[in-house]
Amino acid sequence: MPAIEEELTIEEFLAAEQAKDLLRFTTAGSVDDGKSTLIGRLLYDSRNVYEDQVRAVTQTQGSIDFALLTDGLRAEREQGITIDVAYRYFTTPRRRFIIADTPGHEQYTRNMATGASTADLAIVLIDARKGILTQSRRHAFIASLLGIPHVIAAVNKMDLVDYSQEVFLALQQQLAELARELAIPDLLAIPISALEGDNVVSPSERMPWYDGPTLLEHLETVPTKEFTLDAAFRMPVQRVLRPHQDFRGFAGQIASGVIRPGDEIRVQPSGRTARVKSIVTFDGELELAHAPQSVTLTLDRELDISRGDLITAAQQTAEAASLFEASLVWMQNEPLDPARTYLLKHTTRTVKAQVRLRHRIDINTLDERTDGALEMNGIASVEIETSQPLLADAYRDNRITGSFILIDPETNSTAAAGMIRSISAQAEPLKSREAVAVVTASAAQMRGLEEALAARGHIIVTTRVTDRSVWRSLLQIGVTVLVLADRTTGPMLAHLDGATGIAVEPLLPEADLLLAVLSYSSKERA
Numbered sequence: 001m002p003a004i005e006e007e008l009t010i011e012e013f014l015a016a017e018q019a020k021d022l023l024r025f026t027t028a029g030s031v032d033d034g035k036s037t038l039i040g041r042l043l044y045d046s047r048n049v050y051e052d053q054v055r056a057v058t059q060t061q062g063s064i065d066f067a068l069l070t071d072g073l074r075a076e077r078e079q080g081i082t083i084d085v086a087y088r089y090f091t092t093p094r095r096r097f098i099i100a101d102t103p104g105h106e107q108y109t110r111n112m113a114t115g116a117s118t119a120d121l122a123i124v125l126i127d128a129r130k131g132i133l134t135q136s137r138r139h140a141f142i143a144s145l146l147g148i149p150h151v152i153a154a155v156n157k158m159d160l161v162d163y164s165q166e167v168f169l170a171l172q173q174q175l176a177e178l179a180r181e182l183a184i185p186d187l188l189a190i191p192i193s194a195l196e197g198d199n200v201v202s203p204s205e206r207m208p209w210y211d212g213p214t215l216l217e218h219l220e221t222v223p224t225k226e227f228t229l230d231a232a233f234r235m236p237v238q239r240v241l242r243p244h245q246d247f248r249g250f251a252g253q254i255a256s257g258v259i260r261p262g263d264e265i266r267v268q269p270s271g272r273t274a275r276v277k278s279i280v281t282f283d284g285e286l287e288l289a290h291a292p293q294s295v296t297l298t299l300d301r302e303l304d305i306s307r308g309d310l311i312t313a314a315q316q317t318a319e320a321a322s323l324f325e326a327s328l329v330w331m332q333n334e335p336l337d338p339a340r341t342y343l344l345k346h347t348t349r350t351v352k353a354q355v356r357l358r359h360r361i362d363i364n365t366l367d368e369r370t371d372g373a374l375e376m377n378g379i380a381s382v383e384i385e386t387s388q389p390l391l392a393d394a395y396r397d398n399r400i401t402g403s404f405i406l407i408d409p410e411t412n413s414t415a416a417a418g419m420i421r422s423i424s425a426q427a428e429p430l431k432s433r434e435a436v437a438v439v440t441a442s443a444a445q446m447r448g449l450e451e452a453l454a455a456r457g458h459i460i461v462t463t464r465v466t467d468r469s470v471w472r473s474l475l476q477i478g479v480t481v482l483v484l485a486d487r488t489t490g491p492m493l494a495h496l497d498g499a500t501g502i503a504v505e506p507l508l509p510e511a512d513l514l515l516a517v518l519s520y521s522s523k524e525r526a
């Protein structure tokens with residue numbers, strides 16, 4: 001551990017640590033490429049291991065087994081972690097780091113997706129003797145799929161190729177091509193020897209031809225906040241706070257962007273705007289807040305805001321959509337079943353979702369395949385339709401409002417991680433009319449449907465199932481009438497169909513709730 005410098009009190013030391021910025025990174029490599037050795041070397045050379053941990057892995061001849069060091073640390077961390085990713089923390093004078101270390105070679109994709117979902121950077125290990133293998137391509141592909149902005153290709157075991165510049169340059173060129181092919185914006189190749197310590201923390205004397213940064217130097221200086229600060233302001237509302245009559249605040253974690261008192265915001269889905277009056281935190285009011293801080297906003301006017309709403313920059317709003325294209329990384333044993341309804345958790349909301357498989361991606365060749373099922377560790381392009389609209393962005397614009405997880409409603413376990421690729425322009429399965437009347441038995445169902453319709457710009461006339469005369473007259477004046485019926489009221493619709501000349505057109509035939517459009521059949525009109 002780095003020694004606490006004499007002149008600092010413990011409080012000062014902790015405050016200094018907190019003030020340092022944080023880089024999250026993940027590591028990927030094939031078996032025996034040297035991932036454990038590299039992490040051990042990185043922690044040891046940057047003085048982030050305790051002496052007793054070092055003593056335990058020092059061999060009789062005095063050399064340290066770095067892989068064993070990592071495995072020891074890994075075993076300590078693995079207890080109680082359900083998914084197979086160990087998060088390891090270390091710090092240098094310039095930055096704090098969290099490594100999402102993904103051991104286990106079987107469930108690589110799933111683990112990598114879990115570990116990498118919040119990563120700023122991925123280290124892909126390559127054995128200098130073997131070159132770029134199918135697995136290296138796969139790791140780089142997953143990094144690009146997950147939108148990790150920075151990739152280090154650590155060309156390891158340079159000691160076994162005599163620290164050859166030619167070997168490295170050839171690999172560097174192939175890696176640059178791979179980066180172009182996968183649209184990875186920043187890929188840096190670094191020649192290292194994890195075992196000997198070359199270019200990991202200290203520059204290598206055996207590779208004087210290399211004039212780039214060492215691995216740690218690059219980790220310490222690569223930009224981290226570009227996404228969260230440059231992106232449009234987004235804050236999903238977690239709670240509405242109303243401790244007394246005079247205070248009403250909206251609490252949540254800022255997903256992206258910055259906010260200041262006086263900024264104009266918009267609340268979605270209602271679309272209403274207001275200005276930020278104050279930004280309240282435990283430590284007092286702020287003049288500026290940014291992702292990923294948790295804050296409470298107060299506004300200059302009363303707006304009806306509830307949990308699950310999204311506060312955005314007034315002019316840069318998210319899309320309200322219930323139909324979109326996404327990439328999925330499948331994470332559970334049972335393959336995707338398109339006939340089932342899954343739960344979809346997106347920021348602070350959970351809704352029901354239907355998933356249609358477009359094609360799977362062969363992760364080794366990157367080919368698209370329309371045969372076969374989407375199984376554990378598989379990646380696919382899918383179309384998703386949700387029961388209520390999400391307030392979402394494309395993943396490339398926002399990694400938080402652009403991502404979601406699918407939950408298996410039977411087991412409550414995570415079925416898949418998803419990234420929104422595009423929000424469909426045809427997210428308009430309802431007939432576009434100026435007004436829509438909704439007939440429903442329950443207020444709870446009503447609220448969900450109202451939101452969905454409002455988000456699509458419909459005007460809503462509310463009526464009850466029993467108010468037949470009301471919706472019949474609405475039909476007569478040409479208003480689209482939607483009926484949201486459940487299993488008890490559903491049969492009533494079937495009865496309608498034959499007896500009254502009103503056509504019933506189910507919109508979501510598979511859903512638990514029957515959503516149908518009513519119109520007079522042509523027979524009746526004629």
Ligand SMILES: Nc1nc2c(ncn2[C@@H]2O[C@H](COP(=O)(O)OP(=O)(O)OP(=O)(O)O)[C@@H](O)[C@H]2O)c(=O)[nH]1
Binds near residue numbers: 031033034035036196
């Ligand atoms: N010569 C040489 N050997 C290395 C280097 N890095 C790792 N090794 C050796 O390669 C073997 C595999 O290393 P590990 O660190 O266990 O590799 P790994 O299988 O990727 O690690 P995990 O999958 O994380 O367990 C070990 O025998 C290491 O000593 C290197 O830079 N040079």
